[in-house]
Amino acid sequence: MGAKGAAIATVSAQGFSFLFALVYLCKKGIGYSFYKEDICFSKYIQKIMQIGFPLGLQSVLVNISFLIITIIVNQMGLIASASLGVVEKLMGFLMLPALALGSALASLIALNVGAKQYKRAKQTLKYAISISLAFAIIVTTICEIDGTILTRIFTNNQDVIKNGALYLKTYSIDCLLTSFLFCINGYLNGYEKTIFTIVHSLVATFIGRIPLTLLFSKIPNVTLFHMGIAAPLSTMISLVMIFIYFKKTKFDNIKER
Structure with a gap:
């Protein structure tokens, strides 16, 4: 069917x-x-919307950005398009530990902040990053050594397998970076800093990843290896913004009371 x-x-x-x-x-x-x-309706609805709406909007806009990237890569041909589809499915799975830990952190950090256990909140963030990073190091190493181990799970087409592995070689580096990004986002969301998380995500996506993907697609003899660089570079933009935000707001000076 x-x-x-x-x-x-x-x-x-x-x-x-x-x-x-x-x-x-x-x-x-x-x-x-x-x-x-x-x-x-209760008095808490406004608070829930204040925290939840930016997160929901972020999810919608990020998915729109993936559609735009797919349109750009589709112009490179059928093999590139099929390879992109395979790798995006793979990356959705490979980034799942960081994504899940980031989501869990939002609740855990909120509980610790409510109990004024700021030191424990920081320790929770460190543990989450460590667990996520350990998994990311393993999968990134596999992708760097031989990404075809993963891409051949989805298809028997040798061209798609090879091009997908080529894309993974640079794209998989993003697994390492998102181990920090998703967990820190969960940490910030626990502090109700949802506006900042959506701002840096949208800046990285719509000012970073999409323009970079479009730029790389114009390079003569471009391959998916080059296209994959856009993802880790855009994540670096988010991490730099987060670093500046932490320093400006003095998050590191929050002490356990």
Whole structure:
């Protein structure tokens, strides 16, 4: 059934998952009393929107940026386009530890800040970065030595396998950098600094990665090796902005009370 079958399978899986959860909740309950009167606006809605909206907007705009990058790479031909698709799927998985730890950190840091445990919040950030970086070093090393080990999982086309591995050689460096970036973003979000996290992300994406990708695509005899450099360079822009922000706001001087 091709792509149509994949779409039907995806929607069906989500539907069965929802039904299973619904039946489970009906039988087991949710652990506390809940009435229709509880569905109402409260004074906390504004706070939730203040913190949540920038994060949601960031996610939407970043995905739009990936579409733009895909359009740029598609102009390089079918093999380049297919290789991009393979690598983006891979990178989504390879960056998952850093992304998951960053999301978890937002809650953990918020709890520590609420308890005024600022020193423990910093230690939590350090542990998260260490765990994420350990995984990133392993996958980046694999990509640098022989990226075809990973790209051949998705396809039998030798050209796509080789070009994907070439793209991974530079793009995978971003795994090392995002180990810091995603965890620090979670740390900042825990402090409710969501506006800054969206600002530096959008600057890095729309002033860094997209223009760099477009610029590299104009180079004569360009390959995906060159295109992959745009990702780590844009992440470096975010990290530099974060470093300046930490120094200007004196985050390092927050002490445990």
